[in-house]
Amino acid sequence: MVIGLPKAMLYYRYKVLWETFFKELGCEIITSADTNRKILEDGIKYSIDESCLPSKIFMGHVYSLIGKCDYILIPQVVSYGYDNDVCVKFNAFYDIANNTFENINILDYSINVMEGEKEQKGFIKMGKRLGKSYFHSLIAYKKAKKAQALSDQLKSQLQADVLESNQMKLLIVSHPYITYDRLIGYPITEYIKKLGGLPIYADLINKKESLQRSKEISDSLYWIYNKELIGAIKLLEDKIDGIILLTAFPCGPDSLVNELIIRKSKKLPTINIIVDELQGEAGLQTRIESFMDIIQERLNQQERLNQKEINKKRIV
Amino acid sequence: MQTAYLGVDIGSISTKGIIIDENNKIIADKYIWTEGNPINAVKQIIHDLRQQINEKEFKIASVGTTGSARKLVGAMLGADVVKNEITAHAIGTLSVFPEVRTIFEIGGQDSKIIIIDNGIVVDYAMNTICAAGTGSFLSSQAKRLGLDVTEFGEIALTSQNPSKLAARCTVFAESDMVHKAQIGHKKEDIIAGLCMAVVSNYLNNVGKGKMIKPPIVFQGGVSKNVGVIKAFEQVTNEKIYVDANSHLMGALGVAILSKRAKKDKPFNLNISDINYQTIGYECNKCPNNCEIICFYKDDELIDSWGNRCANGEPTERTLKNA
Numbered sequence: 318m319v320i321g322l323p324k325a326m327l328y329y330r331y332k333v334l335w336e337t338f339f340k341e342l343g344c345e346i347i348t349s350a351d352t353n354r355k356i357l358e359d360g361i362k363y364s365i366d367e368s369c370l371p372s373k374i375f376m377g378h379v380y381s382l383i384g385k386c387d388y389i390l391i392p393q394v395v396s397y398g399y400d401n402d403v404c405v406k407f408n409a410f411y412d413i414a415n416n417t418f419e420n421i422n423i424l425d426y427s428i429n430v431m432e433g434e435k436e437q438k439g440f441i442k443m444g445k446r447l448g449k450s451y452f453h454s455l456i457a458y459k460k461a462k463k464a465q466a467l468s469d470q471l472k473s474q475l476q477a478d479v480l481e482s483n484q485m486k487l488l489i490v491s492h493p494y495i496t497y498d499r500l501i502g503y504p505i506t507e508y509i510k511k512l513g514g515l516p517i518y519a520d521l522i523n524k525k526e527s528l529q530r531s532k533e534i535s536d537s538l539y540w541i542y543n544k545e546l547i548g549a550i551k552l553l554e555d556k557i558d559g560i561i562l563l564t565a566f567p568c569g570p571d572s573l574v575n576e577l578i579i580r581k582s583k584k585l586p587t588i589n590i591i592v593d594e595l596q597g598e599a600g601l602q603t604r605i606e607s608f609m610d611i612i613q614e615r616l617n618q619q620e621r622l623n624q625k626e627i628n629k630k631r632i633v
Numbered sequence: 634m635q636t637a638y639l640g641v642d643i644g645s646i647s648t649k650g651i652i653i654d655e656n657n658k659i660i661a662d663k664y665i666w667t668e669g670n671p672i673n674a675v676k677q678i679i680h681d682l683r684q685q686i687n688e689k690e691f692k693i694a695s696v697g698t699t700g701s702a703r704k705l706v707g708a709m710l711g712a713d714v715v716k717n718e719i720t721a722h723a724i725g726t727l728s729v730f731p732e733v734r735t736i737f738e739i740g741g742q743d744s745k746i747i748i749i750d751n752g753i754v755v756d757y758a759m760n761t762i763c764a765a766g767t768g769s770f771l772s773s774q775a776k777r778l779g780l781d782v783t784e785f786g787e788i789a790l791t792s793q794n795p796s797k798l799a800a801r802c803t804v805f806a807e808s809d810m811v812h813k814a815q816i817g818h819k820k821e822d823i824i825a826g827l828c829m830a831v832v833s834n835y836l837n838n839v840g841k842g843k844m845i846k847p848p849i850v851f852q853g854g855v856s857k858n859v860g861v862i863k864a865f866e867q868v869t870n871e872k873i874y875v876d877a878n879s880h881l882m883g884a885l886g887v888a889i890l891s892k893r894a895k896k897d898k899p900f901n902l903n904i905s906d907i908n909y910q911t912i913g914y915e916c917n918k919c920p921n922n923c924e925i926i927c928f929y930k931d932d933e934l935i936d937s938w939g940n941r942c943a944n945g946e947p948t949e950r951t952l953k954n955a
Contacts, residue, residue: 603718
């Protein structure tokens with residue numbers, strides 16, 4: 318049995334969970350390739366115009382897996398609990414893919430906690446569909462859950478270590494499916510590194526802690542993925558030099574939340590970068606380069622002030 | 634023999650070149666249309682600048698480029714500094730107006746606002762994917778009215794009662810303008826209305842949420858339009874400073890930056906006979922199909938860009954295969 322994982326959207330959040338679960342059940346896994354122009358073009362072809370860039374990319378990845386596996390995994394996520402909802406796209410992907418592609422075989426699970434559909438229940442149902450027993454699936458799920466938590470913790474720890482670095486640190490506040498996408502976020506983080514900056518990723522922060530701190534920016538926001546990201550700003554405020562809000566056109570939740578961040582968090586230089594399928598690389602580089610120039614100037618000024626203080630003390 | 638520094642600002646519409654001496658004094662400057670051909674524009678501008686200076690007296694020690702074609706022209710001239718427009722404009726303006734707090738910059742396709750505190754840039758914004766509130770908005774409307782964009786400002790000043798135009802978007806502004814003309818609004822009122830539209834568009838779009846503090850300096854090609862200056866003064870209730878060289882600030886800034894970089898290698902201005910050529914092709918080596926641009930100086934590959942991975946790294950041979 319071969320399960321296909323589209324390398325888009327929730328893949329970046331649940332990679333370890335999915336891979337461990339299916340391996341434990343004795344399934345083979347194939348993952349679609351890193352996003353490239355062809356995947357994007359296919360995705361555009363199989364999406365409506367109004368879809369957001371990441372969901373077009375998602376459709377391209379699904380398309381690339383058709384015929385290469387027995388099932389393609391597409392979860393259906395609605396809510397993680399009261400006031401913890403997600404963008405409707407995560408609810409819709411199963412149906413969109415099912416209605417767009419004729420010969421597609423989808424394996425799905427749903428998370429809709431408000432309706433009693435919890436993650437564990439969904440995974441056990443999937444196991445059943447693959448012909449595995451309740452206990453076999455339950456054990457696989459528990460193992461997978463542990464592996465995902467461990468991996469998250471490890472990444473979070475690694476990032477905490479580099480936060481002590483003296484390099485210019487820029488917090489990337491963006492959904493992981495944008496940040497780590499080979500075509501959208503990756504060239505941007507690479508460009509930051511090339512200019513001597515250190516990207517810090519908001520999505521690697523401990524999610525429970527950041528959910529808690531997100532209330533300082535808004536206590537009425539109900540998009541959980543966005544809450545997890547904005548909490549990171551509050552948690553790291555004193556350790557970073559600037560904030561990059563990286564958004565894909567035309568993301569609904571981000572368009573509201575980014576305005577909120579700009580208004581409510583004024584401590585640090587912040588830039589809002591919107592990427593679309595037209596890929597204007599030159600404009601992007603101008604924005605990032607000048608943003609980093611501004612931060613560098615600020616750091617230099619701070620340095621000069623500190624030096625003055627030291628000299629003053631010496632004279633005294 | 635004195636040392637001099639060259640700055641070139643190659644924008645979408647116009648190309649600006651400047652030579653400064655050790656004291657940031659402008660000793661030669663030139664402003665021409667890019668006309669979609671940055672390489673030729675730069676050749677021409679260098680040719681013009683050479684005629685303005687005595688080459689026995691001045692030696693060009695370093696070169697800087699800025700503007701949207703900065704990379705291409707930077708490779709062409711072997712520039713020491715290739716800098717983004719925001720930083721270049723801020724540095725240039727600060728050298729003329731050290732006290733400036735806000736810079737309005739409206740160019741052909743870009744418009745920016747730069748906020749300065751204590752002599753350093755603290756914030757900026759650029760227009761997003763929209764031409765509303767830029768120079769090209771004005772020039773396309775001028776064409777529709779059968780006028781030259783350079784006459785616009787003077788005509789706008791004669792208006793007693795500027796028309797109110799729906800200026801959220803160039804497309805709607807155009808239909809609204811036609812409508813106003815059809816119901817009998819005077820030409821000068823419509824033109825003054827357009828200048829006002831550029832200003833309100835700029836402040837709502839680019840200047841959104843920014844603290845605009847005086848002194849305000851206005852620059853870029855559109856700053857030559859007195860109608861727009863007047864509209865800015867009306868809306869902000871502040872004096873708007875426009876330098877006689879306001880269109881050269883980017884070039885000046887990057888010339889100063891190249892002076893600071895102090896590479897101090899002799900630079901040859903004799904480029905008019907060199908054949909520069911760009912060849913663009915699709916890589917086809919992987920599904921990314923990167924659009925690679927190779928830049929040749931007399932058949933020698935001197936730079937390339939657009940490539941995403943090692944696979945497509947262009948070599949001398951690429952030229953023959955492409």
